[in-house]
Amino acid sequence: MQSHLVAYLAEHHKIAESDALELLLESPQPLLLSRRVLEGIPADARVITAEIVRRCAALSGNVPARPVVELVRPGPPAETSPFALLREGFEPTTGAEPLVAYGRLFQSRYQALARLVKGRPDLPNVHPVAGLKRAEGTASAIAMVRDVRQTPEKHHLIVRLEDPSGAVEVLVLKDSAAARTPFLPDEVVGVRLAIARERERRIPLVETVVRPDVPAFAGRPPRSAHGRVLFLSDLHIGSRSFLDGPWGALVEFLRGRGDHPELAEEIHQVVVAGDLVDGIGIYPNQERDLAIHDILDQYRALGARLAELPERLEIIVVPGNHDAVCPAEPQPGLPEEVRTHLPKNVRSLSNPSTFALDGVIVEAYHGRSFDDLIPAIPGASYAHPTEVMKRMLLMRHLAPIYGGRTPLSPQVRDGLVIDPAPQILVTGHAHTFGADRYRGVLLLNASTWQAETEYQRMRNISPVPAQGAVVNLKDLSVTRLDFASGELAEPGAVA
Ligand SMILES: [Fe+2]
Ligand SMILES: [Fe+2]
Helix, strand or coil, X not given: CHHHHHHHHHHCCCEECHHHHHHHHHCCCHHXXXXXXXXXXXXXXXXXXXXXXXHHHHHHCCCCCCCCCCCCCCCCCHHHXXXXXXXXXXXXXXXXXXXXHHHHHHHHHHHHHHHXXXXXXXXXXXXXXXXXXXXXXXXXXXXXXXXXXXXXXXXXXXXXXXXXXXEEEEEECXXXXXXXXXXXXXXXXXXXXXXXXXXHHXXXXXEXXXXXXXXXXXXXXXXXXXXXXXXXXXXXXXXXCECHHHHHHHHHHHCCCXXXXXXXXXXXXXXXXXXXXXXXXXXXXXXXHECCCCHHHHHHHHHHHHHXXXXXXXXXXXXXXXXXXXXXXXXXXXXXXXXXXXXXXXXXXXXXXXXXXXXXXXXXXXCCCHHHHHHHXXXXXXCCHHXXXXXXXXXXXXXXXXXXXXXXXXXXXXXXXXXXXXXXXXXXXXXXXXXXXXXXXXXXXXXXXXXXXXXXXXXXXXXXCCEEEEEECCCCEEXXXXXXXXXXXXXXXXX
């Protein structure tokens, strides 16, 4: 954990004195407190002292932070537990006027992502966008993309950028390197601009675009990491299409009674990336697809299914858009009345959540934002969700687009910013299987346990169900297990 904190602060160009580091480590969510410290000190301050940490901890006492949900019995002492919660994305909202609350949310996003971009060598002479009017020659800005349109004849791009000082329109030539990666609404970018001296050619020309991105070394697991983790998603318990047979094969495998018991034995944790149950009233005429029509009965059935897995496993779950929590993201963990129906070895976290498994940082996000990002990115599809996940890492944001299909919760801090950079990013929602890498970060889309439904056929989604991704924490290698055939196929290494 200490090395994560040091690396996290280094990415933000900060060093912590040793007693400040100790105080941060004592916090229940060390990276959450660290982010508050970063927000509370001037951007050019280099050293974090214990006094600064104490002040931020005291101040954040006024911010209602949700305590870590501990569903496990008083377990092994923290230092021997391979699980460490780094940050839950969800924090309760303050009840401020919606306009004020969303203003704060976007300000928080801007500040968090601008911090990552600031100081990059490609961005000399950074100005607030309002100050660009007076600039000449080369200048840079860090801003949020408001909208993009094309010039009528030549189809160059006019991008409207905003920062807290105001808004500006910039020109991106259609065949330039700057136009190669499409601009998405509400992402934060740094731009190097050429600004002409003549008044009539005052629209700044974008020469270079710098996105927050993950550092090149982000995917390297710590040397001490060992053991394996099974990643699953989209169980959709309660659906008529739940894949009972393949689930039984998964249970047999984990109990060491299937093929490859040696592999099962090394698995210590299971992560489930949302849509734990099918829910009620999620899409039109869903009742026709349901085997269980009561939401609590669905969670009772989920509890029974999870209880079939060996008790020694630690099961970490986040909700998805089918679960019985507020759909606005970040979503809170499961409510108490639901958690009581789950076995004691289940940890319920918010969607998204960042945690370390034996020192390997995992960002778990259900993936609802695929519904907005896939239509917005030319060539993107549900069949290849890991391509979209690469874009999430490039933006350092899981769901930037406001006003689409993913409702965003107006939190004081944008809990969908990807910070710290993970070593594993896992999603579900697309109901396919994907494993890939980006700058060393392992990207997983963790399949589903629901066969194709009529609704999915209508939406052109062809599921690849009942696949398990087993990750070796030591080197982040992935073994794909196919439970769909009823027989466990020879595990194949992927990605
Ligand atoms: Fe799903
Ligand atoms: Fe989903």
